[in-house]
Amino acid sequence: GQQLNQSPQSMFIQEGEDVSMNCTSSSIFNTWLWYKQDPGEGPVLLIALYKAGELTSNGRLTAQFGITRKDSFLNISASIPSDVGIYFCAGQRWGNQGGKLIFGQGTELSVKP
Amino acid sequence: NAGVTQTPKFRILKIGQSMTLQCTQDMNHNYMYWYRQDPGMGLKLIYYSVGAGITDKGEVPNGYNVSRSTTEDFPLRLELAAPSQTSVYFCASSKRAAEAFFGQGTRLTVV
Numbered sequence: 001g002q003q004l005n006q007s008p009q010s011m012f013i014q015e016g017e018d019v020s021m022n023c024t025s026s027s028i029f030n031t032w033l034w035y036k037q038d039p040g041e042g043p044v045l046l047i048a049l050y051k052a053g054e055l056t057s058n059g060r061l062t063a064q065f066g067i068t069r070k071d072s073f074l075n076i077s078a079s080i081p082s083d084v085g086i087y088f089c090a091g092q093r094w095g096n097q098g099g100k101l102i103f104g105q106g107t108e109l110s111v112k113p
Numbered sequence: 114n115a116g117v118t119q120t121p122k123f124r125i126l127k128i129g130q131s132m133t134l135q136c137t138q139d140m141n142h143n144y145m146y147w148y149r150q151d152p153g154m155g156l157k158l159i160y161y162s163v164g165a166g167i168t169d170k171g172e173v174p175n176g177y178n179v180s181r182s183t184t185e186d187f188p189l190r191l192e193l194a195a196p197s198q199t200s201v202y203f204c205a206s207s208k209r210a211a212e213a214f215f216g217q218g219t220r221l222t223v224v
Contacts, residue, residue, distance in 0.1 A: 006155075033212055033213070040218075041217065041218070042117075042203050042205075042215030042216055042217050042218050043156070043203070043215050044215070045212045045213070045214070048212045088155060088156065090213075099144045099161060099163045099207075100158065100161060100169075100171065101146060101158065101161070101205075101207070101213055102158060102172070103148070103155045103156040103157075103158075104155055105154065105155040106154075106155045
């Protein structure tokens with residue numbers, strides 16, 4: 001079945017550093033999404049990408065939809081303590097499996113003040 | 114707007130018992146999803162629905178059933194609870210080709 005490989009699994013960084021994480025797949029996706037999950041909460045959407053090559057920013061966050069449609073990355077600039085949490089990529093395809101939304105394994109981010 | 118509402122928030126089941134996890138959304142979204150999240154792991158898709166009357170299996174459907182009689186509701190049924198079903202369950206909804214919004218989760222323990 002479809003799988004998303006997200007890396008790294010975890011990151012320990014100093015406040016102020018930039019962060020980069022990515023997601024790859026053997027399958028093409030029509031939509032890439034990036035979510036953040038805080039402990040005990042449901043995932044919250046950070047950025048949505050709908051077109052190959054699209055580069056989108058949301059404050060200190062920047063994400064790109066890979067040109068091959070099989071990958072995406074998320075960058076966080078100048079990290080702060082509240083960036084701590086688990087970040088998930090998710091891919092969605094339309095057509096025969098219309099609407100199926102698959103998640104990566106997550107990247108756990110720790111920020112040291 | 115309430116968004117996506119899940120009930121209950123917590124539940125302890127004995128092995129072999131059955132229960133229904135409720136999920137309702139008030140955003141008139143066609144697409145709804147059920148995921149489970151095991152400790153330290155990502156979200157695994159159990160079932161999803163692209164509209165009322167239409168459901169399909171996800172990655173880990175065994176041991177679960179769903180129905181979608183209305184646009185708003187998408188209940189998940191566990192018929193014979195097993196310890197392997199101990200997990201946090203999340204319901205989500207979306208419009209077509211748009212981002213999914215999640216509920217707060219149901220923490221289920223099977224003992």
